[in-house]
Amino acid sequence: MRKLKLVMQMTIDGFVAGPNGEIDWVFLPGKQDPAALQSTIDLAASCDTILGGRKLIQGGFAGYWEDVFNNQPDNIWHPFAKLMVEHRKIIFSRTGAEIEGSNMKVETRELATVVNELKQQPGKDIIVYGGVEFASSLVDLGLVDEYYFVVNPVAIGSGLSIFKQRKVMALESSVAYTHGKVMNKYVPVQPGA
Secondary structure (H helix, E strand, O other): OOOEEEEEEEEOOOOOEOOOOOOHHHHOOOOOOHHHHHHHHHHHHOEEEEEEEHHHHHOOHHHHHHHHHHHOOOOOOHHHHHHHHHOEEEEEOOOOOOOOOOOEEEEOOOHHHHHHHHHHOOOOEEEEOOOHHHHHHHHHOOOOOEEEEEEEOOOOOOOEOOOOOOOOEEEEEEEEOOOOOEEEEEEEOOOOO
């Protein structure tokens, strides 16, 4: 069965966005770590489907990666952009409005129904790159199989969380990178386990 992998940038004080959805702290200036870039590419390559909410996609996610892929062949993120463009993208929208982008499909059915159907289909795993409300819905419905939190070396004092209730997890791996970010992989612990 395919797994649903949730990837979220996070601050050291546990927020995935500022109080108004700000994520400017993710792109702090400084050196890049080639190992972190390769881990990001490898994680994306383990999947063939991206799920997202309308707000994330209309906020520029798909357009940004299409621009990198089509117009910036020397960008160090070009291999990742290629995956973002080629992967099938299923975007959840209550309005059903058309959304432009490569390999894009709009889905209006219930989130749990669609995700459970996708998990039963053949193929690689399914990945989600955030959107606070969308990720929170996936967490609340118990649909996430693996959590990948990229902890950034910054505290913002207040902000948004994807968790609304207690969630016990097991740490499967943790990798520290030279630019100060840490990738922690968690899996949910089933009650009574």
